[in-house]
Amino acid sequence: MLHGSSAAPAASECLGTFSAGTSVALDGSMSMSRYADFLKGLLREPAAVSAPTPSSPALAAVIAAKVEPAQSGLVVELGAGTGAVTQALLDRGIAPERLIAVEYCTYFAGLLAQRFAGVTVVQGDAFAFERYLPAGSQIAAVVSGVPLLNFPLPRRRALITRALALQGPGGRFIQLSYGWRPPITSAFGIAPEKTIVWRNFPPAHVWTFTAQEQPAARQAPVQQAAGRGQAVQALFRVSPPTP
Ligand SMILES: C[S@@+](CC[C@H](N)C(=O)[O-])C[C@H]1O[C@@H](n2cnc3c(N)ncnc32)[C@H](O)[C@@H]1O
Numbered sequence: 001m002l003h004g005s006s007a008a009p010a011a012s013e014c015l016g017t018f019s020a021g022t023s024v025a026l027d028g029s030m031s032m033s034r035y036a037d038f039l040k041g042l043l044r045e046p047a048a049v050s051a052p053t054p055s056s057p058a059l060a061a062v063i064a065a066k067v068e069p070a071q072s073g074l075v076v077e078l079g080a081g082t083g084a085v086t087q088a089l090l091d092r093g094i095a096p097e098r099l100i101a102v103e104y105c106t107y108f109a110g111l112l113a114q115r116f117a118g119v120t121v122v123q124g125d126a127f128a129f130e131r132y133l134p135a136g137s138q139i140a141a142v143v144s145g146v147p148l149l150n151f152p153l154p155r156r157r158a159l160i161t162r163a164l165a166l167q168g169p170g171g172r173f174i175q176l177s178y179g180w181r182p183p184i185t186s187a188f189g190i191a192p193e194k195t196i197v198w199r200n201f202p203p204a205h206v207w208t209f210t211a212q213e214q215p216a217a218r219q220a221p222v223q224q225a226a227g228r229g230q231a232v233q234a235l236f237r238v239s240p241p242t243p
Helices: 032-044 057-065 084-091 106-115 126-132 153-165 216-236
Strands: 074-078 099-103 120-123 139-144 172-177 193-197 204-210
Touching: 032 106, 057 084, 057 172, 057 193, 057 204, 074 084, 074 126, 084 099, 099 106, 099 126, 106 120, 126 153, 139 153, 153 172
Parallel strands: 074 099, 074 139, 099 120, 139 172
Antiparallel strands: 172 204, 193 204
């Protein structure tokens, strides 16, 4: 299902038609039609996409492996693109009803909604992801493909600390990056764990921030976010999980 967002920035120019063409293997791991879909988005929105290819299945699997399926709550994917990581999360055992994909590019958002039945797809801004969550949501992990290094440091820091503050102990913010430096050096005093994935073009880094104990100082953002979530639930009518 696809939800448009009045809270999102003006819909990007990243428009196109969705290909439902037959898949021709490029290298046994990525289909020609999927790569064509990615190129359409890249050509229309190069700065936002900021990568020459979608994540390889190997990279997507490494990212998904950082998410613990037994951790209860929603898995929020920011900058889902053509859905390489979305697919890996599903393969990891995350039920589609637990997944919310926030994608800025209109074309990619439509593609995701078409490709992944049961996943909630929002055309919106990752930096305001809390607005798209149902009221009182519990979050198990936030996974980001947004090219954060293209954004100013204060915005990166605000996004990551808010995402961790919304989660309980063990909650995670997992960031895909083609840069060799982390999006921020630490969150709540904890440095991210680094994983390098060579089986991707270009080789990529996965930076994992793990929420530790929940000190009292971190309760306020959770309550604020729940308030925003209530307003948004009315706006977007995020569907409840299907049994
Ligand atoms: C490097 S691509 C990653 C795509 C996909 N996650 C993958 O691994 O193949 C970055 C994605 O982030 C999206 N994006 C960039 N800025 C965004 C924002 N502010 N909010 C939501 N999505 C954004 C782009 O449109 C693009 O789909």
